[in-house]
Amino acid sequence: MKFKISKSRVANTRNGLLFVSPFLIGFSVFYLYPFIATFYYSFTSYSLVGASRWIGVLNYKELFIEDGLFTTSLYNTFYYAALFIPFSLVVGLIIALLLNTNIKGRSVFRAIYFLPSIIPFVAMGMLWVWILNSRYGIVNEILRALGLPAPSWFSDPNWSKPGYVIMSVWASGQTMIILLAGLTGVPRQLYEVAELDGANWLHKIVHITLPLLTPTILFILIINLIGAFQIFTQAYIMTDGAPANSTLFYSLYLYRVSFRYFKMGYGCAMAWILFVIVFTLAWSLFKSSARWVYYGREEG
Amino acid sequence: MRKLRKSNKIVCSLVGMLIVGLLISGYIPAASAQEKKATVTFWTPFPVPFYEPWSSWVTDTFNKLHPQIKLETTPIPWDRLEDKLLPAIAAGNPPDVFQFARPVFQSAAMGHAQPLDELIENDPLVNPEDWYPGVWYDVTYEGHVYALPFESDSLVFFWNKDYFKEAGLDPENPPEYLSELDLYAEKLTKKNAQGDYDVLGFSPWAGRSVEFMHWGWKNAGTFYDSKAGRITAADPRNIEMLEWEVGYAKKYGPEKMGALAERAKMGGGATAVGMFCMGLSAMRVGGSFFWSQIDKYGPDIDYGMTRYVPIPKGGKNAGISEGTLIFVPVGAKGIKEYPGAVWEFMRWYSINAMPIWSLQVGDLVSRPEYSDLWMFASNPKVEECTKAIELTHPWPKVAALWFYRDQLKQAVEYAIYGKKTAEQALKDVEEAVQREMERYK
Numbered sequence A: 001m002k003f004k005i006s007k008s009r010v011a012n013t014r015n016g017l018l019f020v021s022p023f024l025i026g027f028s029v030f031y032l033y034p035f036i037a038t039f040y041y042s043f044t045s046y047s048l049v050g051a052s053r054w055i056g057v058l059n060y061k062e063l064f065i066e067d068g069l070f071t072t073s074l075y076n077t078f079y080y081a082a083l084f085i086p087f088s089l090v091v092g093l094i095i096a097l098l099l100n101t102n103i104k105g106r107s108v109f110r111a112i113y114f115l116p117s118i119i120p121f122v123a124m125g126m127l128w129v130w131i132l133n134s135r136y137g138i139v140n141e142i143l144r145a146l147g148l149p150a151p152s153w154f155s156d157p158n159w160s161k162p163g164y165v166i167m168s169v170w171a172s173g174q175t176m177i178i179l180l181a182g183l184t185g186v187p188r189q190l191y192e193v194a195e196l197d198g199a200n201w202l203h204k205i206v207h208i209t210l211p212l213l214t215p216t217i218l219f220i221l222i223i224n225l226i227g228a229f230q231i232f233t234q235a236y237i238m239t240d241g242a243p244a245n246s247t248l249f250y251s252l253y254l255y256r257v258s259f260r261y262f263k264m265g266y267g268c269a270m271a272w273i274l275f276v277i278v279f280t281l282a283w284s285l286f287k288s289s290a291r292w293v294y295y296g297r298e299e300g
Numbered sequence B: 001m002r003k004l005r006k007s008n009k010i011v012c013s014l015v016g017m018l019i020v021g022l023l024i025s026g027y028i029p030a031a032s033a034q035e036k037k038a039t040v041t042f043w044t045p046f047p048v049p050f051y052e053p054w055s056s057w058v059t060d061t062f063n064k065l066h067p068q069i070k071l072e073t074t075p076i077p078w079d080r081l082e083d084k085l086l087p088a089i090a091a092g093n094p095p096d097v098f099q100f101a102r103p104v105f106q107s108a109a110m111g112h113a114q115p116l117d118e119l120i121e122n123d124p125l126v127n128p129e130d131w132y133p134g135v136w137y138d139v140t141y142e143g144h145v146y147a148l149p150f151e152s153d154s155l156v157f158f159w160n161k162d163y164f165k166e167a168g169l170d171p172e173n174p175p176e177y178l179s180e181l182d183l184y185a186e187k188l189t190k191k192n193a194q195g196d197y198d199v200l201g202f203s204p205w206a207g208r209s210v211e212f213m214h215w216g217w218k219n220a221g222t223f224y225d226s227k228a229g230r231i232t233a234a235d236p237r238n239i240e241m242l243e244w245e246v247g248y249a250k251k252y253g254p255e256k257m258g259a260l261a262e263r264a265k266m267g268g269g270a271t272a273v274g275m276f277c278m279g280l281s282a283m284r285v286g287g288s289f290f291w292s293q294i295d296k297y298g299p300d301i302d303y304g305m306t307r308y309v310p311i312p313k314g315g316k317n318a319g320i321s322e323g324t325l326i327f328v329p330v331g332a333k334g335i336k337e338y339p340g341a342v343w344e345f346m347r348w349y350s351i352n353a354m355p356i357w358s359l360q361v362g363d364l365v366s367r368p369e370y371s372d373l374w375m376f377a378s379n380p381k382v383e384e385c386t387k388a389i390e391l392t393h394p395w396p397k398v399a400a401l402w403f404y405r406d407q408l409k410q411a412v413e414y415a416i417y418g419k420k421t422a423e424q425a426l427k428d429v430e431e432a433v434q435r436e437m438e439r440y441k
Helices: A002-041 A058-066 A068-099 A106-118 A121-131 A138-145 A160-170 A173-184 A188-196 A201-229 A233-238 A250-259 A264-292 B002-035 B053-065 B078-090 B105-109 B117-121 B133-137 B161-166 B178-188 B213-218 B236-252 B254-264 B290-297 B339-361 B380-389 B401-416 B422-440
Strands: B038-044 B069-075 B097-101 B148-152 B155-160 B197-199 B283-287 B303-306 B323-327
Touching: A002 A264, A058 A068, A058 A264, A068 A106, A068 A160, A068 A173, A068 A201, A068 A250, A106 A173, A121 A160, A121 A233, A160 A233, A173 A201, A188 A201, A201 A264, A233 A250, A250 A264, B038 B053, B038 B078, B038 B339, B053 B069, B053 B339, B069 B339, B078 B097, B097 B339, B105 B401, B133 B148, B148 B339, B155 B161, B155 B290, B155 B380, B161 B178, B178 B236, B178 B283, B197 B254, B213 B236, B236 B254, B236 B401, B236 B422, B283 B290, B290 B303, B303 B380, B323 B339, B401 B422
Parallel strands: B038 B069, B038 B097
Antiparallel strands: B097 B323, B148 B323, B155 B283, B155 B303
């Protein structure tokens, strides 16, 4: 009897492995191996053609000590992330709250606010080059009509990054939709109880909605953190780093190093630094979540 | 059981028929396989998307002329070329012939291109002296020839004659020196009530002169000391020229100039329709191919063009010439298995097909023998551009030339936006490129 069970277990295990083997093979070949290989190559000088040469930590040393563009690109990316992550969250939250109220044509509005996030990055880049055109763009037309100064967005190193933030916030319909889903999960009774206690709308948002949304917010923060550090396509299409390297984001520089100058080893080192940065930030977010994320369980 | 057998029979007979059929049909190619065609694979950036007939024309014509060779052409977009070639080389399966940007220095130094010395020595039809010396210079590196040239371009000065007349300047006399250029630029610039530019007289970093080296050369500056192997970007004469560019930024404002340039951008930053074609700038340093773009996109613009781009007093004429070339990637099979066929195509493409391409799209021929032909000589615009090739300054023979040029473009931006002084910007370039050169040792 015992023998029989373990036999079927063996068969099950084998069959199970067989069924998941497409994933296992794909994952090992296309993710795991490259992942490990890039770590090795980050200690070499390698240009795709010819053998790689072991140079120890020289790539890392050059990045941290000698390469000014590395610092520039890191600064640009942090700048962008620091603006984009909070803005997209706040804007997404406001829109989600508004769209969660009982208004006519609610689903139409939801669709409208979600639409920008399904536009491909390239098309979006083309569009925003025009929207933020210094002379004829609609944004500057409005600013001028309001008597406000109209910046030369992508022609001015001080305004180019905010330009990207505005564009990305516009396209963060994903954030809004996830928050909306989170909002529908907030039990109605809680609001009713609060109303009986005389709470106004602000009280309800601060004391009920936000605490119950914290798991959703944590998820969004992590997703947007990863997304922000990977900004590439728009920057590659729209400005390619100009003006004066003010939009040379980390991934763009990584691409340039690897595929324009073919310094693959150097590029691998950059990729690993990016990985460590994003990992550390995401990890500390998780760690901190114990203090501010509420999962509906009673404490103690 | 019976059923199974029946179906087995059907399968068997089907397979049998297939085998017989294959044998019969295979017999014919098997017979001619003895004189199997040599297949030459060729990757080119040219045909997509504007000149689509080109790749099919090349393939059809070459195959008709050479029945014993089969040419297979694959068009690849410009900015994807290297991305495609390098993995192909690494995987041991590159094309037999590859068309790429001139000069060849970096491809040679990085071991992407094979030397062609022997093939050239043994071919009486291919003589280096038949090409413009500057063009041939670009296909050699450290004593070896690595490529055959294709078309060429040169650097030309364009000016809008109508704007010259409006500003009271002689439309037949373009500025000769930078001092005149600065003066003309001021006179030709038009501002509107909001303080934005409607027309910009001149921008030293617009168009083809986004490349900084030629300004330095014009002031007798150098960028590389080949004897010492030192990068000399921060040559005081180069700094002087960058400061001259910064003068424009200070006077006209780089943001306002950029805002005007944005208007000319087509969609995602392509500058095919430049400011000059739209009447937004009055003078411009452009590539020799630029006149055909003006004729196409700004047909109403009455312009003049000269090979004498303004120079500093006491300076010299020194332009840029680029173009493309064809080389044999390292590890290509064709050159080992049927070198005759590969070489036949390379020679035909470089010498015979090149003038047809140039005529078709307004590029320049790389061989003087063609420049006197009526179809080129009868067009004064082409003639002026072709003469400009002779005023070209050679590129420094630096393996990291593209890196160098990218760095210089960035240095110009840093300087004009006031992020660095001209001297600091060029010193940083010097240091970065010097460091980059170590990789090639």
